[in-house]
Amino acid sequence: MAKRTLFIVSDRTGITAETLAHTLLTQFDLPVEAKRVFPFCDSEEKLQAVVEAIAAVTTQDAQPPVVFSSLVDPAHRALLAQANAPVLDFFEVFIPRLQEVLQQDAQQKAGLSHGMGNTSAYEQRIEAVNFALGTDDGLRLNAFSQADVILVGVSRSGKTPICLYLAMHYGILAANYPLTEEDLHTDALPQPLQRVKDKLFGLTIDLPRLQAIRQQRRPGSDYASAQRCRRELSAAEQMFEVNGLPSINATAMSIEEIAAAIMHRQGLQRRL
């Protein structure tokens, strides 16, 4: 199958158009030659430049690129439509439908989507990121009482990126507690976790993957040995089970999926 170039064209960040394009394309078998993102296309000149870039790619690839766009201004959409390529625009399709549903005209102003919105949401987000950073690796145990959720798992099971994602995307206060060898000598929950049991969520990971990650970090160490990784994983999983903690195996899941699953299973509401 011939490769196609993708164009993402947006009057703002391009995040929405890119997310939607990505989701749609997972349903097709399309070898992508290249992806070109054109954010902040909010003038006729900029759209004219995109139309010219489309023409150049069409010549080079011997076929037109597939264009995904989110352009609020109908005049800008009309300009892009003049390009000799298929254009899938998100506003064009859904705005009329929503106008009908809501019995209201759309505002058709660019830049409302990933803008500041309100300052308190921005501050909540920054606070959540700082919280995730400040409590990373169990640094501030007394902050556990403030946390919405506390991820528990062995070293390198992926706690930190997931806490940061929960903070950034949902504004959730996510702390984490790394299970050390000492913690794992018994099935009992480590002392600092006992008062906050309802907030705990266990993370686990397959042995080969944990070992590979640890090998990369400290090659040839006991820390990265199969024996120690296996012992820690098995003790952690047993601790989750004995104490009735919800848990997830993160091996085959993306950060988005793990975060969404934690939100869902803990019944958390986004704070943004």
Place this chain on the structure above:
Amino acid sequence: MAKRTLFIVSDRTGITAETLAHTLLTQFDLPVEAKRVFPFCDSEEKLQAVVEAIAAVTTQDAQPPVVFSSLVDPAHRALLAQANAPVLDFFEVFIPRLQEVLQQDAQQKAGLSHGMGNTSAYEQRIEAVNFALGTDDGLRLNAFSQADVILVGVSRSGKTPICLYLAMHYGILAANYPLTEEDLHTDALPQPLQRVKDKLFGLTIDLPRLQAIRQQRRPGSDYASAQRCRRELSAAEQMFEVNGLPSINATAMSIEEIAAAIMHRQGLQRRL
């Protein structure tokens, strides 16, 4: 205007449907009563439960909720369509259009979108997050040579969350360098930055906002005083100008917008 409840229904994380709903609704004036997210709706039973929840909300609000969905399976979409509410399904609209464009049938399998994709992209992302964490606040100056971009700004100008977003969303290696009072006694770039000038990107912020953030952190301190904040901001902005650094004022922008603007202006390509 009457308030409406929003439903976000997805067979996976709900991120795509929620992004779309959020972007579309910024174009309308719709007071939202509540938002209810139903991720992982991948069975008839789960969709039946959603249909019942829609009926309950319709009774309670005295009008139906607005439903945004991303359901790959046509049978599941048909089930949701039986609810007595307007449903905007993302796949229903775009899959047929894309089938036509690509001359290919869609796979119609759930869960391909925010799944693992390939392991190397996952690892790049984790590496980028660890890089942002490891170089935070200029901790590892020798890592600057590896960085794709280095954010420069006074304390609390928002460098860290933006570095983390660049890492999480684009897989970009983003470091940051906090300008201290010592650095700001001269217009010259701090010594560790001189060899990496092409990677530098300045961040600035309005005085009232910086002061408010610092006040929250250290109330009544010299660090949070108007005088010192003004002096630091003005010296930093002058340093950016004298050295020809690109820069951005982050005050009225969201993290997404700042990150997209940095990618665009530095000509960076996403690594995911």
